[in-house]
Amino acid sequence: MLRTEVIRPVHELLDGHAAGRPGAVAFADDARSVTWAELATTTRRLAGHLAARGVGPGDRVAMVLGNAVETVETYLAIPRAGGVAVCLNPDAAPAEIDYMLADSGARLVVTDTAHAGLVGPDVATVVVGTGGSYADLIATEPDVVAPDPADLDATAFMLYTSGTTGRPKGVELTLRSCLWVVAACWAPIVGLGPDDVVLSALPLFHSYALDLCVLGVVATGASERILPRFSPGRILELLAGDQRHTVLPGVPTGFSYLVQAAGDRAPRHRLRLAISAGAILPATVDRAFEQAFAVPLLDGYGITETSTMVTMNWPHGARPAGSCGLPLPGLAVRLVDPATGTDAPPGGEGELWVRGPNVMRGYWGRPEQTASVLVDGWYRTGDLARADENGYLTISGRTKEMIIRGGENIYPAEIESVLLAAPGVADAAVVGRAHPDLGEEPVAFVVGAPDPDAVAAYCRERLAWFKVPVAFLPVDAIPRTGSGKIRRFELARLLTDDRAPA
Secondary structure (H helix, E strand, O other): OOOOOOOOHHHHHHHHHHHHOOOEEEEOOOOEEEEHHHHHHHHHHHHHHHHHOOOOOOOEEEEEOOOOHHHHHHHHHHHOOEEEEEEOOOOOOHHEEEHHHHOOOOOOOEEEEEOOOHHOOOOOEEEEEEOOOOHHHOOOOOOOOOOOOOOOOEEEEEEEOOOOOOOOOOOEEEEEHHHHHHHHOOOOOOOOOOOOEEEEOOOOOHHHHHHHHHHHHHOOOOOOEEOOOOHHHHHHHHHOOOOOOOEEEOOOHHHHHHHHHHHHOOOOOOOOOEEEOOOOOOOHHHHHHHHOOOOOOOEEEEEEOOOOOEEEEEOOOOOOOOEEEEEOOOOOEEEEEEOOEEEEEOOEEEEEEEEEOOOEEEEEOEEEHHHHEEEEEEEEEEEEEEEOOOOEEEEEEEEOOOOOOOOOOOHHHHHHHOOOOOEEEEEEEEEEEEOOOOEEEEEEEEEEEEOOOHHHHHHHHHHHHHHOOOEEEEEEOOEEEOOEEOOHHHHHHHHOOOOOOO
16 A cells, blocks of 8 residues: 655656656746656756755755745755755745744755845855846756765755744654655555646645645656646636646635635536645535535645644545544554543544654754654644544644633634634634633634624534634634644734724
């Protein structure tokens, strides 16, 4: 079942495709495309030039790039040079980029003309775009041969957590940990292969996109059309166009917007399946997408610290509503009661612990925080889950997001799943608000134009009384990370802001 033949150094994967299918398109964006033969050459050249500039084993090279072919090339070239690719969110605030550059200790930054001004003068840069040096590097032979290290267990990628609960942390991932997910998930479960064309707007700085849309494509020999950003109209246009697209990865909010954009007419496409990860997929969105597009929408659960996926639904067989599927083959999982430290009983809720080849090496420069979540080989995710009698997992919330109201434990995700099915609610998020007697109480932020009294009544029919939000505050949009996770701290600030909705 495990496709272990794909767990190989980057240059071996690229050279294999270049020899067998040299003229086939590997990656394309709005401006450029590369064949497998070209990708093997450009990444080899760039790796050699990076090595000539002093990049060696363990050296961090930061990337501040949007979605483009050049981002994929850089992702692959840095480990070919023996370095560590540190991919940063190009939409982060300047202060956030300054922090991550300083924290990572990057000795060189690959960026584009739009973001070059964010990099300080004391850091060397390679610039993509008009007048930049990148085009020359991939077009010329370097004086240094690309090292192409064979060590699959050295840190190859460092991705920063989304910072939903505090300062972002650098997560150290290896080629083995990332390609193991391809071998256990994308290749055998999703069936990704040379006949597939992936259509993706996932932000490439996220682990979900790195593993599926970069390494998954490279390992399996699929092809990919990269979009600069998510646009429902553009995706529907491309799906209905002459180019065949077979796999559509995304996040839950994106699939909801696609259903809305499609309207009453079934959209034209040649998809065989879609994939959702990054945040909890509401059962209502899953059903609506599958009814509109008539293909499976496979939900999975993954996090950066496990090189993305931990569980996945399969395209065939049972797919319980709201479930994120079964653990990947070869992974060990536990559901542990946070209060007692013992395994939760069948059907009970517990913190999800994971052990397997995909678990991170640790947090960069944070041994104490690493030790607090990696214990005896188990990674403690902080996410709460339940398992049914067949082992299908459903994520129910996060331990750190728990709201305690008069001694009763409340998890926002449970309330949000109800709100998203309520009439008039397009999106929703729940946070805790301080209360002088009860400690906290749940408050809902809602997008759309719902009747607050009707939504409250809807919640009372489906939730225990203490879980029903005490207020429903209208907002234009729920702040989310690029992977779809709710930035709750931004909503919590609104509760103390004089401009907060009443």
